Amino acid sequence: MSIDRAELANTLAEATGWSVSADTKRFTFVNDDPPQVVIWTVTDAEIGQLRYNENLRAKGYGGSQTNDPGVLSLPLDEALGPFGLFGGSRGFMDGTDLTIRE
Numbered sequence: 280m281s282i283d284r285a286e287l288a289n290t291l292a293e294a295t296g297w298s299v300s301a302d303t304k305r306f307t308f309v310n311d312d313p314p315q316v317v318i319w320t321v322t323d324a325e326i327g328q329l330r331y332n333e334n335l336r337a338k339g340y341g342g343s344q345t346n347d348p349g350v351l352s353l354p355l356d357e358a359l360g361p362f363g364l365f366g367g368s369r370g371f372m373d374g375t376d377l378t379i380r381e
Contacts, residue, residue: 282323287351294352295359310363317362317379319355319372329354329375 284301292299297308297317308317333350358377362370370379 282326287326290349291352291355294349295356297359297363308359310359313368315363315368315370317359317370317372319377321372321374325374326351329377332375 284303284306288299288301288306291297291306291308295308297310299309300307304320304322306319306321308319309315330350333354337350354377358372358379362379367381370381372379
């Protein structure tokens with residue numbers, strides 16, 4: 280499964296309020312106030328697994344499945360929110376584990 284990382288970065292930036300850039304191995308989230316950076320190292324297969332999991336969760340609540348990359352906005356916003364309020368200046372996430380570690 281090929282993931283359009285630029286499109287996903289734009290969608291996540293819109294949803295989270297962080298600046299987001301992407302390359303073939305990672306997404307970088309940057310918050311200006313306060314200055315913070317979170318680097319998410321993730322493969323296309325792991326992104327696909329996260330999207331699948333979110334679609335299953337939505338279906339369980341009576342929602343519908345979607346191919347929209349924005350399906351990842353909620354779990355990433357939930358991960359970034361507490362870090363943005365209480366976190367340090369630099370954090371890391373790896374794969375499908377959306378827990379930010381400093």
